[in-house]
Amino acid sequence: MRLHRNLVFAVIDSLRDIFNEGIYADKAVEQALKRDKRWGARDRKFVAETIYDIVRWKRLYAEIANVKAPFSRPDLWRLFSVWCVLRGIPLPDWNQIEPTPTRRIKGKFDELSKIRKFRESIPDWIDALGAQELGDETWTKEIAALNKQAEVILRTNTLKTTKQNLQKQLALEGIKTEFIKGYNDALKLVERANVFKTEAFKKGFFEVQDASSQLVAPFLEVKPGSKVIDTCAGAGGKTLHLASLMENKGQIIAMDIYESKLKKLKVRARRNDIHNIDTKVIDSTKPIKKLYGKADSVLIDAPCSGLGVLRRNPDSKWKLQPEFLDTIRNTQQTVLQQYSKMVKPGGKLVYATCSILPSENQQQINKFLTSEAGKDFSLVKDNKVFAHISGFDGFYMALLQKK
Numbered sequence: 001m002r003l004h005r006n007l008v009f010a011v012i013d014s015l016r017d018i019f020n021e022g023i024y025a026d027k028a029v030e031q032a033l034k035r036d037k038r039w040g041a042r043d044r045k046f047v048a049e050t051i052y053d054i055v056r057w058k059r060l061y062a063e064i065a066n067v068k069a070p071f072s073r074p075d076l077w078r079l080f081s082v083w084c085v086l087r088g089i090p091l092p093d094w095n096q097i098e099p100t101p102t103r104r105i106k107g108k109f110d111e112l113s114k115i116r117k118f119r120e121s122i123p124d125w126i127d128a129l130g131a132q133e134l135g136d137e138t139w140t141k142e143i144a145a146l147n148k149q150a151e152v153i154l155r156t157n158t159l160k161t162t163k164q165n166l167q168k169q170l171a172l173e174g175i176k177t178e179f180i181k182g183y184n185d186a187l188k189l190v191e192r193a194n195v196f197k198t199e200a201f202k203k204g205f206f207e208v209q210d211a212s213s214q215l216v217a218p219f220l221e222v223k224p225g226s227k228v229i230d231t232c233a234g235a236g237g238k239t240l241h242l243a244s245l246m247e248n249k250g251q252i253i254a255m256d257i258y259e260s261k262l263k264k265l266k267v268r269a270r271r272n273d274i275h276n277i278d279t280k281v282i283d284s285t286k287p288i289k290k291l292y293g294k295a296d297s298v299l300i301d302a303p304c305s306g307l308g309v310l311r312r313n314p315d316s317k318w319k320l321q322p323e324f325l326d327t328i329r330n331t332q333q334t335v336l337q338q339y340s341k342m343v344k345p346g347g348k349l350v351y352a353t354c355s356i357l358p359s360e361n362q363q364q365i366n367k368f369l370t371s372e373a374g375k376d377f378s379l380v381k382d383n384k385v386f387a388h389i390s391g392f393d394g395f396y397m398a399l400l401q402k403k
Helices: 005-021 025-032 041-056 058-065 073-086 102-112 124-134 136-146 163-172 213-219 237-245 259-271 322-342 362-369
Strands: 153-156 177-179 186-189 206-208 227-230 251-256 277-281 295-301 343-353 377-385 395-402
Touching (some): 005 025, 005 073, 025 041, 041 058, 041 073, 058 073, 206 237, 213 237, 213 295, 237 251, 237 295, 251 259, 322 343, 343 362, 362 377
Parallel strands (some): 227 295, 295 343
Antiparallel strands (some): 343 395, 377 395
């Protein structure tokens, strides 16, 4: 591979923004890809994947390069040089690239690869927490799986097409996909591609949604014509899935504390030809209280640590702090206590997170069921999805029924 200066400079600038300025990796990549409209698909792929790769392995590379955050510009070039050496990419004779001891880099890599926190490039406290909650063996397998690049998974909008027809449509546009066993509406891209430019996307034939996330809406067992509340809807990936399962019949109330996210949901719903969604901003306790006892089904896709989705958000390893976990666990229980009151007698509730930690999952459900608010609920079933078993994101979901 021959390195091109303008592409590498885009990578270095983006790493500076992510590591030193706290910019989210996806936003930094988005900005980087706008730098030069002449870049082709291969150039864009190099920029995006190199940024994510160095973000994912930051601790390991920094240890090998002997640099510490906040990173100076020469430090970032050293990280990039380590990335090149470990991938067998010849280093160009540029002023920014210092003489690089290839043998020492490889030797240090072999040495550090024997220690999990370096091998998997994670902070000490996350490594200790994962081992404590999941056990050493499971955590070792899981964190290794969470360090692999996420595949691109699509969810068919069954209101407008079938999985088989969508596959044919995408093939006509040069995008090959595969079915995934056990996932009714999912298609997996054989090779990464910008699916948002396809006619199939513009026509609302699909949404991009990880396979594990696609398990959540069916878990709620919704029926056409029922009244469903998605309490933490965000931009609405699961809301749209619920609408498809309900065949555009009945009512879905999508709620969130961020109005901007609900506006994105409205745009997506129009493209999907979905008409049974009403949005409500949670700006006080009033919108919640007005819906007490009104819903056939309630989905709580709770805020969480996001440790199950490190494959697609590797920078969250460096942004997450132990104090946040304590705060978010309290938030999860508060949300369960309050939002569960919207379920009417005989109705159903699903609590879901994109976390793999029992303290955010099973333990929250157990605590809820022994509380005053949870005494009328019983656990029907739950599903712990691990990346090292499924090959997709780590997730948790629990189905509860109100007596």
